[in-house]
Amino acid sequence: MQSEKYTDSFLKVExxxxxxxxxxxxxxxxxxxEEQLNLIKQSLSKPRGIKKVDKVQQRIGRAKQKYPSIHxxxxxxxxxxxxxxxxxxxxxxxxxxxxxxxxxxxxxxxxRTNLEDTAEALEWMIYNTIRxxxxxFRILKTDLDLRPIYHKNDVSTMAHLHLGLLxxxxxxxxxxxxxxxxxxxxxxxxxxxxxxxxSVLTTAQNSYDKIIQIKRCTEPTEDLGxxxxxxxxxx
Numbered sequence: 001m002q003s004e005k006y007t008d009s010f011l012k013v014e015x016x017x018x019x020x021x022x023x024x025x026x027x028x029x030x031x032x033x034e035e036q037l038n039l040i041k042q043s044l045s046k047p048r049g050i051k052k053v054d055k056v057q058q059r060i061g062r063a064k065q066k067y068p069s070i071h072x073x074x075x076x077x078x079x080x081x082x083x084x085x086x087x088x089x090x091x092x093x094x095x096x097x098x099x100x101x102x103x104x105x106x107x108x109x110x111x112r113t114n115l116e117d118t119a120e121a122l123e124w125m126i127y128n129t130i131r132x133x134x135x136x137f138r139i140l141k142t143d144l145d146l147r148p149i150y151h152k153n154d155v156s157t158m159a160h161l162h163l164g165l166l167x168x169x170x171x172x173x174x175x176x177x178x179x180x181x182x183x184x185x186x187x188x189x190x191x192x193x194x195x196x197x198x199s200v201l202t203t204a205q206n207s208y209d210k211i212i213q214i215k216r217c218t219e220p221t222e223d224l225g226x227x228x229x230x231x232x233x234x235x
Contacts, residue, residue: 011111011123019107026106029070034092036063037076041090051086053078060090073098136172139187140164174231181230193224 040059043049050056056078064071079089111127140146146164151157171187178185185193202214220228228234 008112008114009116009118009123011113011120013109013111013124015107015109017107018109022106023103026070026102029067030073030094033063033067033070033074036066037074037090037092044087044089053080053085053087056087056090073102132172132175136168136175139171140167143187143191178227178230181226183226183230190227193221193227196221197224 037060040050040056040063043059044051044056050059060076073095074092075095077091078087079091080086081088111123113123113126115123115126146167151160174190175187178190197220198218200216200218202216204212204214206212
């Protein structure tokens with residue numbers, strides 16, 4: 001769609017997988033917020049608990065600050081003893097209309113582009129290509145620890161650059177081949193599965209006093225076998 005305020009185009013994306021993930025996060029935040037309110041409520045019945053109106057309101061305010069994306073979904077009511085300025089009880093209830101409106105937005109996001117007259121399919125392909133590039137470079141910096149460092153001469157700098165490009169090509173190729181086979185594991189998970197297969201070196205001495213060494217790999221697990229098949233590697 002085209003925005004009236006901007007000349008850029010916005011592509012609306014609705015992702016069921018992202019919606020499920022955000023729903024899980026939202027449920028945990030709601031649980032945490034209600035636990036905070038319960039602690040405030042329990043304090044009202046304790047002999048030395050916090051009961052003063054201003055102090056209770058401060059605790060509610062801190063709970064709202066801790067859960068800024070959730071607190072607006074709840075309506076909170078205080079039962080106040082006006083004579084003593086203390087809170088006798090606290091009640092809260094989720095606003096059904098606001099909760100339903102928030103659920104409708106789960107999994108929905110927008111892609112902004114300045115490309116003109118571009119098909120949605122092409123915009124989506126370009127976006128995913130950029131994501132793959134960013135993901136691969138993130139792997140180079142974290143999992144592979146291939147970070148930019150200072151070099152004393154141009155030769156070392158170019159060698160580092162070429163090594164980075166080669167590593168990027170290898171990682172991205174492996175990740176692409178795995179995704180083509182339906183394996184969406186991140187690089188850490190791929191390394192973990194690969195580490196389950198060990199190389200065993202057996203050394204023996206024959207009757208002629210010669211040392212014989214036999215090096216073999218252990219059998220891969222089922223998960224690692226799927227990775228080998230996807231990459232067309234010998235097990």
